[in-house]
Each structure stands twice: as structure tokens, then as C-alpha cells.
Amino acid sequence: MINMKKLRLGIIGYGFMGQWHNNHAGTLEEVEIVAICDTDPEKRAEAPENVKMYTDYKALLADSDVEWVMISVPNHLHHDIAIDAAKAKKNIIVEKPCALNVQEFDEMYQAAKDNGVLFTVDQNRRWDRDYCTVKKVLEQNSIGKVFMVKSSHYGVFGRMHDWHEYPECGGGMLYDWGVHLIDQMLDLIPGKITQISADMKCAVNKSVDDYFRILLYFDNGLAAEIELGTFLLKKLPRWYVAGDTGTLVVENIKADEGAIYRAKEFREALPKTVKNIDAGPTRTFSVKAEDVVSTEPLPEIHRKHNDWNDFFRNIVGVINGTEELIVKPEQVRRVLQVMELARKSAALRKSVDFE
Amino acid sequence: MINMKKLRLGIIGYGFMGQWHNNHAGTLEEVEIVAICDTDPEKRAEAPENVKMYTDYKALLADSDVEWVMISVPNHLHHDIAIDAAKAKKNIIVEKPCALNVQEFDEMYQAAKDNGVLFTVDQNRRWDRDYCTVKKVLEQNSIGKVFMVKSSHYGVFGRMHDWHEYPECGGGMLYDWGVHLIDQMLDLIPGKITQISADMKCAVNKSVDDYFRILLYFDNGLAAEIELGTFLLKKLPRWYVAGDTGTLVVENIKADEGAIYRAKEFREALPKTVKNIDAGPTRTFSVKAEDVVSTEPLPEIHRKHNDWNDFFRNIVGVINGTEELIVKPEQVRRVLQVMELARKSAALRKSVDFE
Known part of the structure; x- marks a missing residue:
């Protein structure tokens, strides 16, 4: 140019x-x-x-x-x-x-x-492949009305490093990763948050948080969960999003595993006879029966994994008057508000009001 | 006899x-x-x-x-x-x-x-193999201090059958399965519950609940989650229990899949160099690295899967003065209290006080 x-x-x-x-x-x-x-x-x-x-x-x-x-x-x-x-x-x-x-x-x-x-x-993780995939599926309305969203990140090493071990330096996982996971969720889901309920722990570290679960109750009825732990030794999917016509699972940050799941037999076609499954005899409820669920691949995302330079490209666009700033100060402030209230909720062990 | x-x-x-x-x-x-x-x-x-x-x-x-x-x-x-x-x-x-x-x-x-x-x-599910497995691992203190427990049950068919479709008959999934999942959790975790936070939805059914997530905050610091949906098309583990020396995963009700996971490199031995993984460059936090986690089989449980006759054998023992009643009325009452407060919390979209 x-x-x-x-x-x-x-x-x-x-x-x-x-x-x-x-x-x-x-x-x-x-x-x-x-x-x-x-x-x-x-x-x-x-x-x-x-x-x-x-x-x-x-x-x-x-x-x-x-x-x-x-x-x-x-x-x-x-x-x-x-x-x-x-x-x-x-x-x-x-x-x-x-x-x-x-x-x-x-x-x-x-x-x-x-x-x-x-x-x-x-906030470079607005450009992560996993997040962009979830955003695209929701924008395309591919799984119907969404009633549950989980964003989870599980690690195995346990402890922090360097200054991240010290609370006085702003250590701990809410500051380090929570800020990303909250920012993504607020960018993903429109509407006000009415209530925040959080659990935070120093599970294996002595002085800084290394486990948290934050529930954000949105005014559109959705409750979104963000959970992170540095010592959760079996991985769960990075994203689990449930809608009333399908389920989206993105297994990892790279978004090279995962699918959109759909029921072949839908609600109208409940099995007529009682089936004996692991859970016991049932019709309505059953653990997953492979033959009634089909899968579709995740949508194409045209960006390299971890090319966080798009953040800087956006700023260049702003400087040259061709783009709007993507990471807006008001959004950053709202994420910090959620973080403060998550800490408050965890300390009180009660949900707290927000917007 | x-x-x-x-x-x-x-x-x-x-x-x-x-x-x-x-x-x-x-x-x-x-x-x-x-x-x-x-x-x-x-x-x-x-x-x-x-x-x-x-x-x-x-x-x-x-x-x-x-x-x-x-x-x-x-x-x-x-x-x-x-x-x-x-x-x-x-x-x-x-x-x-x-x-x-x-x-x-x-x-x-x-x-x-x-x-x-x-x-x-x-309350026959006190005798389910999955639950007995979790109980044994916790009794044996196999994974250290527990900081998180999830009990999840995901189904694919969506709708209810017969009178379970009608609220006036006591239909819906909180009554049908929630009562089991709550009963198990209260039997598993000692101590008082200080706070209950719940989300409930009619996700694919019109008039009765078919999705819920209930968080029970115990006075020992533990927050236990119970989540169920009839239209969650990708299964997650039936139990996920995280302790500060290991993680227990029981994949299904039959408890024939799952493991106790342990870190080979523990907290003292954080990798010295930054690694480039899917999540980005990191030391502390990483998505699961297979080579640093070992697995142990689930403990032996000497009971048949789904032999719920043990419930009746216990009553025979009570009649003959050889056993105490296992499912006590006071426990049943406490489960009903939790169910009522879960409904209240979901309706208010706030956490509510309990014991």
C-alpha cells in the first residue's frame, strides 16, 4: 500500500x-x-x-x-x-x-x-481459531436456539512461573487466562449480564488462583460457563455449545478436532419401546446412542492458527482510517468488571448482581 | 437364612x-x-x-x-x-x-x-457402579484434597414420554433424574450446603425442564456441579473429580471406562523452557501433554452393574435387625429441599442460601 x-x-x-x-x-x-x-x-x-x-x-x-x-x-x-x-x-x-x-x-x-x-x-485471543469457529457457527445460526455454552481450558502442569506466582504482581490464572476467556464470551454473547456466580481456588498453588468456574447469566436467558484449571489431568472439550437443533463441540484451541452433532431421530420420534442401556431401562433418557447422532465438520475458518498479527493489522487499519478498532476500551472495562465481580462472588460464595 | x-x-x-x-x-x-x-x-x-x-x-x-x-x-x-x-x-x-x-x-x-x-x-442409584466407584476413590483418598466434582448426564433423544411430559404429574428431568444425581452428591460429600445456584431450561420440551445445571457450595469449600440435558449430543464424562494429587474420571454409568490420572512431572518440575503448543507459547499452562500424565485403572467394585436389588436386601436386613436403613427419610427430605431451592434459584436467576 x-x-x-x-x-x-x-x-x-x-x-x-x-x-x-x-x-x-x-x-x-x-x-x-x-x-x-x-x-x-x-x-x-x-x-x-x-x-x-x-x-x-x-x-x-x-x-x-x-x-x-x-x-x-x-x-x-x-x-x-x-x-x-x-x-x-x-x-x-x-x-x-x-x-x-x-x-x-x-x-x-x-x-x-x-x-x-x-x-x-x-486481547489476541479474539483471533484464535477455536473462538472464530464458535463465533461463525453462532452467527450462521447452525444449531438453533443456544441454551448452554461452556468454555473450558484444562492444563496439567499445575503451578505458575515467574511473577505469575505472586498476587502483588497480578499473578494467578484469572488475570492470565481468565481475561481472555471472559473477553471471548462477552464478545460472543449479546445482551446484558444480570448475575455472576464464581468459584475460585488455589488448588495446587499456594497464593494465586489456579482454578475457577464463572457462570455468567445473560438477560437473554443464557447461562454461559467459563472454567479453567492448571491441574485437571483429563482434557474436556475447549468449547461445548448446545442448541435446540444441534450441539457444537470444538475440542481444542487449534480447532482441528470437533464437530456439529445432530440427532437423526428427533423429538417426534422417541423410541416406542423401552431400551435397556447402561443407565437402566429407558426411553426418554439415554446415554449417547451412536446410531442416532450424525456429525458435520466444523465450518471453514480462513485464518492461520495463532496468527495474532491480525490484532496489529487492525490497528494499522485504524491509523489509516480503513477499519474500526476491534478491541474497544469499553469492552476491556467490562471484562475487568466481570473479573472483579467474579472475585467478589467467589469470596462471598454467592452470586452477585451485574448489569 | x-x-x-x-x-x-x-x-x-x-x-x-x-x-x-x-x-x-x-x-x-x-x-x-x-x-x-x-x-x-x-x-x-x-x-x-x-x-x-x-x-x-x-x-x-x-x-x-x-x-x-x-x-x-x-x-x-x-x-x-x-x-x-x-x-x-x-x-x-x-x-x-x-x-x-x-x-x-x-x-x-x-x-x-x-x-x-x-x-x-x-433411591436405587446409590448402588450404581459409577457412583460406587467415585465413592470408593474418595473414601480411599486416592486423589488428595478434592477441589471440584462434576456429575453429568447427557442424553440425545430430547423429549420425555408418558406423564413425564406434564408438569402437573411431576414431570421433567429434575424430578426424574435430578433426584438421583442430587441424592448421590449429598451422600458423597459431607458437610453443610451454604449456597445453591441453578439454571433450568425447557430446552427442547415445551412445558417441563429437560436441562439443568446445579451448583452446590459446601461449607468445606467444595463446589459440586450437577448437570443434565436430554439433548446434549456429545457425551462428556459421567463423573469428573479433581483433587490436588490426581484427577478421577468415570466415563459412563457402567463404570467400565475411566481412570485415575496422575501427573508424572509435578509442580516442582515445571518445564524450564517455553513450549509452543496449540494454546500458544507457554510454560505453566498447556493443553494436555500426553507424556506427562499417567493413568491408573478405576478401583475394583464388587457388585454387578444395575443390580438394584441391594435396595430391597437392605430393607430385608432392616426387617431382620441385621442392618440399618440405608436410604433415610431425613436424606430424602434434604434432597427435596435442594430440588426446591434449585427451582427457586433458577427462577430468581440468583444463588440462594441453604443450610
Whole structure:
């Protein structure tokens, strides 16, 4: 594209995610990594040679070549740096979770608005293949009226690493993965959430949450479940969505396993005779009888698995006036609200009101 | 056994369950089917020839050969017949659900106490192989401290049959199967329930519930989930129990599939390097890596699948003073309380307080 404005980015925090962005978004023609900042000499040593290096993020913010900043430091440091970036008139991308709570977010976003800069969050999992598949099936209305949605993510290693082990740094799985799973669910299901009911545990870690189950009750009647554990040793499907004409199962994040299931004998054609099955003698209810259920493949999704650069392509589109911002600050705020209320519900062991 | 007192039973209601009891419990040496009653000539025609037949249950209740009655009529008729049976000084077995609500139960049980007769309910699924397997694993403390329990039952046919389609007869799946799944969970997990959160739907049936998810928050910190649907076309495991040293999965009611899963690399041995997996680059969290999880077979359970006659053998033991009653009226009442509060929670779309 001739005359396309590039995304001129300074990366603040060159740990795992900072390096990821340099090595991925940095390869895009539309993105130019102008500067990198880290306090740690070991991390700075990982940086490419042709990029300006800073040890103090305020020096990076003073660099007039930097038009955008990617704030990819540990979670508890996002707030102050974002506010300083706004004051320095830099457009802002924050790693997820954007903030530790809604109050922090409000201060950060207010600073962005006051200084007339753009503000978004790297909610890259909006572009995951599994999520895009579920979204497409629901948009196509392929399984009728949906009455149940489960988003589950089970891991086997148990413990966290690095600063994710410490609550004061914004550690734990609600911040690390919950923020994605909630963001996806809110993007997927329209309508207000009336009630939130959550269970959270330090199941195998001592000080940060590594298991949670969050139920979101929407005003359209749907109850959506989000469940994650780092020590759940048998995998369940990543997505299970039940509609009144079929069931969608996406087995994994890559979305290369799964199907849409349909009943061959539908409700009108209940078996006339009682059958003896494992559950006992039954007509209505039975465990799955293979011969009455057919399967269809998942719909085609025309995107590479884990090409999260679409997040940056969207920002380039915004810069060039050809696209709207996909990850909107208001959405980010709503996700943080849900996270706060999930913690509250889990602490009270009661459901709590929302919108 | 010489001088063993038999269970001399009159069956009131010779539909599906009445016939089941005649054909199964009736074959036990310890049980004698003395009389059968049904208002429907077609059902009476199914009865064996050597048994006294009645068309009016009051006539059966007046028969002095009958010492126990099995009340296996549609759910909404249990209450009046049980009270009449108590007044006729018959010991009472009621089909599940015992009553439509706690008030009905209280009146029935009070009548039994006032008349000095025994009272129990055919909660036969306490003897299911899957449930006995889970109970044994928990009793043996095989998976450490349990932090999550799921009991799920998914069917594919969708609709109900016969009177189960009508709310006024006590139709729907909470009464039909929920009563079993709740009874099992209360029997499995000690302690008080502090909070109940439920979602219930008429997903593919018009007038009765055919989907529910009930969360029971116990005072020991555990949140147990019970989920059932008649139109969930991909089966999930019947039981999923997560502990801090392993995971138990019982795939089906027959309990001939499933395992105890253990991590080979435990928390201390988190992989040192970042791995690129389907979920993205990660250390802590990953979708299941087969090579780090080992499996153990489910424990041996020395009972036949679906030999529900153990329920009747227990009553014979009670009659002969060798056993305590296993299905206690107080337990039956607590299950009905949970069912009432689950309905209330689902209607309010809020969690509700319990014990």
C-alpha cells in the first residue's frame, strides 16, 4: 500500500511478550519497531541491533520517533506507565490484563482521553481459531436456539512461573487466562449480564488462583460457563455449545478436532419401546446412542492458527482510517468488571448482581 | 437364612416401575410379591397369575397379608397413597421422587411416624457402579484434597414420554433424574450446603425442564456441579473429580471406562523452557501433554452393574435387625429441599442460601 501510515512502536518491557511482539508483529511491513526498553541487561541483550534501546521507559516516551507504545511489563506496572505514555502523547497498547481492577483502568483510559491518544489492549485471543469457529457457527445460526455454552481450558502442569506466582504482581490464572476467556464470551454473547456466580481456588498453588468456574447469566436467558484449571489431568472439550437443533463441540484451541452433532431421530420420534442401556431401562433418557447422532465438520475458518498479527493489522487499519478498532476500551472495562465481580462472588460464595 | 422374615410387598401402580420391581425384586428369595394394584386393565394383564390383584389401592391396603407397599404410581399421586398406607399400618417404600415438595414429604413422613411404620424411598442409584466407584476413590483418598466434582448426564433423544411430559404429574428431568444425581452428591460429600445456584431450561420440551445445571457450595469449600440435558449430543464424562494429587474420571454409568490420572512431572518440575503448543507459547499452562500424565485403572467394585436389588436386601436386613436403613427419610427430605431451592434459584436467576 502506497502512502500507508506505519505503526511506529516502542516496546516497554522486553520479557516474554515484548520479545514475542518484536519477533512477530515486528516482521510485518506495516509495523516498525522503533525502540525497546527494559531494565534488565539480560533482556536487552535479546533485542535486535538496529533498534534504539532504553533502560528507562521515560526516555523511550521522550523519543519523538515512537508513535505507539506496547506496554508488556508485569501486570502491576501497566497503570503508571500507561498514564505516563498518555501524557507523552503516545498511542497505547497494553498487554492483557490491561489493569488489576476497574479503578486502575478508568485512570489509565481517562489519561488517554485527556491527552487525545488511542488506547487498546492486546486481547489476541479474539483471533484464535477455536473462538472464530464458535463465533461463525453462532452467527450462521447452525444449531438453533443456544441454551448452554461452556468454555473450558484444562492444563496439567499445575503451578505458575515467574511473577505469575505472586498476587502483588497480578499473578494467578484469572488475570492470565481468565481475561481472555471472559473477553471471548462477552464478545460472543449479546445482551446484558444480570448475575455472576464464581468459584475460585488455589488448588495446587499456594497464593494465586489456579482454578475457577464463572457462570455468567445473560438477560437473554443464557447461562454461559467459563472454567479453567492448571491441574485437571483429563482434557474436556475447549468449547461445548448446545442448541435446540444441534450441539457444537470444538475440542481444542487449534480447532482441528470437533464437530456439529445432530440427532437423526428427533423429538417426534422417541423410541416406542423401552431400551435397556447402561443407565437402566429407558426411553426418554439415554446415554449417547451412536446410531442416532450424525456429525458435520466444523465450518471453514480462513485464518492461520495463532496468527495474532491480525490484532496489529487492525490497528494499522485504524491509523489509516480503513477499519474500526476491534478491541474497544469499553469492552476491556467490562471484562475487568466481570473479573472483579467474579472475585467478589467467589469470596462471598454467592452470586452477585451485574448489569 | 432360617427364620428370616420376608419382605411381603404389595405393589401399588403396575406401570413401568411396578413391573420392574415385580420382575426383579420379586425374584429374590427374601421378597414376596403378595398383591398388585392398578386401575388400568392393560397393566393388570401384565401381572403374574399367582398374585392377588386389586383395582383400588385401598383394597390392597386392607389386605392383611401385605406388610409393605411399594408406591410406584405417577409422582403427583405418591402423597395421598402414602398417607393412606401409613394409616393402614403398612410399611412404605415410595418411588423417587418421593414427593413433589418438602411440604408433601413432611405430611407423608409424619403420617408414617404417627402410625409407627417404616418409610423409605427407592433411591436405587446409590448402588450404581459409577457412583460406587467415585465413592470408593474418595473414601480411599486416592486423589488428595478434592477441589471440584462434576456429575453429568447427557442424553440425545430430547423429549420425555408418558406423564413425564406434564408438569402437573411431576414431570421433567429434575424430578426424574435430578433426584438421583442430587441424592448421590449429598451422600458423597459431607458437610453443610451454604449456597445453591441453578439454571433450568425447557430446552427442547415445551412445558417441563429437560436441562439443568446445579451448583452446590459446601461449607468445606467444595463446589459440586450437577448437570443434565436430554439433548446434549456429545457425551462428556459421567463423573469428573479433581483433587490436588490426581484427577478421577468415570466415563459412563457402567463404570467400565475411566481412570485415575496422575501427573508424572509435578509442580516442582515445571518445564524450564517455553513450549509452543496449540494454546500458544507457554510454560505453566498447556493443553494436555500426553507424556506427562499417567493413568491408573478405576478401583475394583464388587457388585454387578444395575443390580438394584441391594435396595430391597437392605430393607430385608432392616426387617431382620441385621442392618440399618440405608436410604433415610431425613436424606430424602434434604434432597427435596435442594430440588426446591434449585427451582427457586433458577427462577430468581440468583444463588440462594441453604443450610
